[in-house]
Amino acid sequence: MGLLLLITLLSILSFASAEISDKIGINYGQLGNNLPSAYQSIELLQSMQAGRVKLYDANPEILKLLADTKLRVSIMIPNHEISNIALNQTAADEWVRNNVLPYFPSTAIRFLLVGNEVLSSQSDQDIVMWHDLVPAMRNVRKSLKDKNITDIKVSTALAMDVLQSTFPPSTGEFRSDIRDTVIQPMLRFLDRTKSFLFIDVYPYFPWSSNPSNISLDFALFKSNSSIIDHGNGLNYTNLLDQMLDSLIFAMGKLGYPDIRLVISETGWPNSGDIEEPGANILNAATYNRNLIQKMTTKPAIGTPARPGVVIPTFIFSLYNENQKTGQGTERHWGLLNENGTGIYEIDLTGKRSASEYAPLPAAQNNVPYKGEVWCVAARGADLQELSAALTSACNEGNGTCDALAPGNECYLPVSVTWHASYAFSSYWANYRTQGATCYFNGLAEETTRNPSKGACNFPSVRF
Template identity: 40%
Template sequence: MLCFYRPKQSMASPAFSCFLLLTSIFALAESGSVGLNWGRVANDLPSPAKVVELLKSQGITLVKLYDTYDGALTALADSGISVVVALPNEQLSSAAAGQSFTDSWVQSSISKYYPSTKIVAVAVGNEVFAAPNNISNFLVPAMNNVYASLVKYNLSDISVSSPIALSSLQTSYPTSSGSFKSDLVEPVIKPMLAFLRKTGSYLMVNVYPFFAYSANSDQISLDYALMKQNPGVVDSGNGLKYSSLFDAQVDAVYAAMSAIQYNDVKLVVTETGWPSKGDSNEAGAGVENAAAYNGNLVKRVLTGKGTPLRPNNTVDVYLFALFNENQKPGPTSERNYGLFYPDEKKVYSIPLTLEQIANGADNVSKAQVATAPAPAPAEQTGQTGQTWCVANGKTGAEKLQAALDYACGQGGADCRPIQQGSACYDPNTLEAHASYAFNSYYQKNARGTGTCYFGGAAYVVTQPPKYGECDFPTGY
């Protein structure tokens, strides 16, 4: 876009004149919004008060938490920042059991801070369908009880929803064939969407093109994943052309909702991002790619552009994440999604507001790029598009055992080879058996996003794991 100014006729600066032009053009169509996820799985983060000042300095007016942390909610009071809070997965069963629990929770976690702290939504659970224990049946009753408690205390303006992972889809390619997993549709998906429609809320979706690209870098164009200039991909089902993997993934969810007659429910992307650092086998992780993806996404959202399937629906996104989090388990990438280091310095520079776009805040500094490790070429890492799921031994025996029990039980993993006397019983260790079971579950579910997590007890690798003489399955 070209921005013109006439210094003899106006006292405005070029940047300010350009900003006025940008805002006047974008005002013609409602634009999407950009927020940040404030995660705290780290031991070196700044105080909540400093975090709020950082958010304000960057023009951020939307933030999403993963709980109702008192320090954060207190610091956000009178800041003008809208906040999404969360009721964690471990409280779903209690919330589903009766409204007395949610009454108490709303009083202590919402009413205590509202309206000084601008709480706008409650996320009930997080990626519940991908959780290592079967808590899906608690979801909609918990959402209903939370909403009933909000109404009871005159807080009905606060939306209630729940973030889902793309692993809840049975099919996502081509985009037009998007559908939810059949075993989820009747018991959970339809009742949840009916609740969202009835209460005027929206579906929260976590979308990560990085996962799809990293696992299939031999098939997916990096430019397509990063929203750079590319030839695009034509959907064979409806003929629509996609220029980004992000749009294709979002529309796959829209297609899945339409397939069960809920195409009127709005969608908000509550998590998306790209890691600035990764292990040598994590294709695509790096500072330049993270800056390209997040920077291009922000500009795409703030232009008010819809998706090919929903051209009139703007997209709101919450970038993951505010900070790098040094205590997250799993591969290196998990600890390097932040836009900022814990010392509040930028990992890379991208625009977060229209004014920053006008001022050209969309370039990675050369110094930052120079110090960032370049991802190894695919031929050096052995990256072929195949991935496996293994246990995170650092998570602790109790958590590993619980996840193993779920995978072999309700998860439906094929655990016969790790039974005593079977081919993969040795080595007889919890980590080896858990890795085999997790990978069986992961492959059985088509390596879908979120199917190798188990509450942090597992992570994805791109080299075939081997325990003893037992080869891990590569697909079903």
Template identity: 40%
Template sequence: MAPLTFSFFFILISYISSSSEAGSIGINYGRIANDLPTPAKVVELLKSQGLNRVKLYDTDATVLTAFANSGMKVVVAMPNELLANAAAEQSFTDAWVQANISSYYPATQIEAIAVGNEVFVDPNNTTKFLVPAMKNVHASLVKYSLDKNIKISSPIALSALQNSFPASSGSFKTELLEPVIKPMLDFLRQTGSYLMVNAYPFFAYAANSDKISLDYALFKENPGVVDSGNGLKYTNLFDAQIDAVFAAMSAVKYDDVKIAVSETGWPSAGDSNEIGASPDNAASYNGNLVKRVLSGSGTPLKPNESLDVFLFALFNENQKTGPTSERNYGLFYPSQKKVYDIQLTAEAPPSGVGKSQVPVSGDVTTSSKGQTWCVANGGSSEKKLQNALNYACGEGGADCTPIQPGATCYDPNTLEAHASYAFNSYYQKMARASGTCYFGGTAYVVTQPPKYGNCEFPTGY
């Protein structure tokens, strides 16, 4: 592995130092079921998975009390059926905020209120109440001096778009634009908030499986799709969907408003016509999405803006109506057993995942407690990973002798395995200093010994 040139080294260092911070992963905690664990047990489950953000669909007192002093950031919701009253009277939102927000905050770290959910497709036609309700809730937050710490938004479905393909042609439905979209985006801009978007590549794939590649939908290797409008290349459907929303916002001059993905997921089971619903595909979609979010990379249209994403959902919910998939989006069964095993944080890859995907870690032994290692993010592009590997083995001064042909750590002969060894060598030589396991978002720290084949990763030099 030849050392990098000085000019390329300078460019790489500039890139590493200027890269956006990683996005965050949260999870939606729905409760339309009669067999779920207690909220207190749910808090412990989330903590055990390293998650610190959760989104609720109401302001249930037992749930909010359970999250008090937990360190978890919580998004709560005002249900659609309350929007008419919230729009009509600020006295209503004053009472609602006092009872459901200020009574729990700050012990329960409420960070945002979702006013309604997918209001534009609500059969009860609550669209006209949305923005007035948002404004009244915000005014009530101001009254109780909570507006600086708690944002107001409202999740929209992709069905709010008139056009979504190609992404560059993204536009909002004309009948929504003047009455609600523009006033809502204006409110979000004025309050420094963000647009919540529910994005489900599964729906698009299931309806167009003859035209959309499954690998494209699941973040797997594929030729990609070049947008005919802007020339950008898309390697996954999720990015294309989000950029369609960005394009629609840009078309009405609100491209400075940020986006958070309030729901996205893939079902582990479905009816015969729900093509693609399976445990393997759900694990691929959610697992690869987590890697992509934690890498800190943005979308092709907004490459420097990382995304905050809430997975849907925490549990399979047995009382949800509709097709079979509706009851099978959970990462966990109500018993708290995993439906499938994926990595949810950058710090603790789970055991039992294929070695070609994520380093498999055994139990933490006494000798490894308190130690950390640096490994490659398998969700990074091959080019970024190779550039970072070149730096680590070149100017970085990592000991890359063990990953040369015939040496002890040459097998498995994969870019991810070799990069992981090199990154860790550099990280350990730098005394595990903060920021030395980043490499432009292609690496992260783990707290259990990584295992690629029979190669042992050093913990110091």
């Protein structure tokens, strides 16, 4: 009887150790039309010695391939399924039956995340989903429990915009529109089920939006100085710790100071648009290498508010993904190129010192760009697709394509590339303040060279 109890205790401790392992994880996104196969991707993850992988769905092919590997797996319920699962226990049971039971335990699913950054969207429909989030988490956990599955923790991935105050960390506080109605019951659920709070933390964004007041070295873990939070007396040597501790203090103010954290996404873009400062290979490699060193050091470093605590961490992302929309950085967070080769050398184990890496290309854009930028047809873009995009841009009105009418100043030369370039620049200039980007499904690119000719003046965006 004593031996059986010892074996049981060892099993529990083994699982707990796996839960808080310091092995680095990778986010495996699939928003690209030129990415390696799922089989090749799993091979790459293993060759890179990743300890974990996080998916943005429950892709059956990938989950089958992950069986009997050493990778610990996080899967996700897509946002659009949350409300139905919240309102219907049968729907939760069905999701678990279809997306967990066929693979577990051969595939080491350790976390089931209900949605991704659900609380970041502000549309009326999404606000309804806010209030369905925690009920959906409860229903999913009940489904797992009814199947005697206790090794899978249920959580959700949040972004830092759930906080209305982050600096200094001691002032950390959740947004008033979600604090009592969503966050409080969520923290109660995570605390009761001994689960983790998953948080997407990107020092790149606060730095790039305020590079004159935030040191780049501070964002890249290279600072030789510290910043004191006079609200708690703690010293901070990097921006990531500040961001994490602001969340920790916010949770403490709601009565939950001890809920464990997982960094569900972090990283640095290796490229981006002209006006996006600091998005380059040197900074991306520096950030991720230093991050890995910090998160794999033994004993664990933790943060100033939680020294010595392991924080499981997933780097975003495995690949550059060419079908992601938005600014150029959105498509350039990968550790690997679309063909599976490394964008820069990286050691996920943290055993390789900085001096052992080959030199990196010098950074050319660490200060914000100031000047004019035009949006033109990308080199090599398919003419048929360009023609369709041209029509779409011109159909938006607002004088976008008036200059392209026969006899007007930009009508000549009559070519799809010329007309599309003008339309893209004009559309971007007209609608950038409403969120338009120079992307057009990959058919456009930014340039600092004025494409105007003769009497035809291309509209531009000035930074």
